[in-house]
Amino acid sequence: MWRPVFLIFLGVFGYLSYQLIYGEQGIKRQExxxxxxxxxxxxxxRLSQRNDALRAQVENLRKGKDAIEERVRxxxxxxKEGEVFYRIVDQ
Known part of the structure; x- marks a missing residue:
């Protein structure tokens, strides 16, 4: 009499254990x-840091002519007029 009840209990326990570990809502899925x-x-x-840097760069370009000049240079x-440009070429 106890043997079929034990086998049913063991089967249900095995099924629930499998579902707990490998099921759709199981531990493996959560990991x-x-x-x-x-x-x-x-x-x-990383993208937020990049956006912050771009915002700062845009703000700097809006407010200061020095930043615009540096970027153009x-x-x-x-x-500029009166400056001498030297280019060094590697051989």
């Missing part, structure tokens, strides 16, 4: 989601 969340938070932090090789 995978936690890793994805951590990766996304790191990605968001470095990117477009702008030379």
């Amino acid at each position: 995978a989601l936690a890793k994805q969340i951590q990766y996304q938070e790191n990605q968001n932090q 470095t990117e477009l090789q702008y030379i």
Whole structure:
């Protein structure tokens, strides 16, 4: 009499254990989601820092002519009147 009850109990216990570990809401799924969340938070932090740097750069360009002049000098090789430009070429 106890043997069928024990086997049913063992089967239900095995099924529930499997669902707890490998099921759709199981521990393995939670670990995978936690890793994805951590990766996304790191990605968001990196992008947030980049956005802050870009905002600061835009604000600097809006407020000061020195920043605009520096940018033109470095990117477009702008030379003021009266300055001498030297280019060093490696052989």
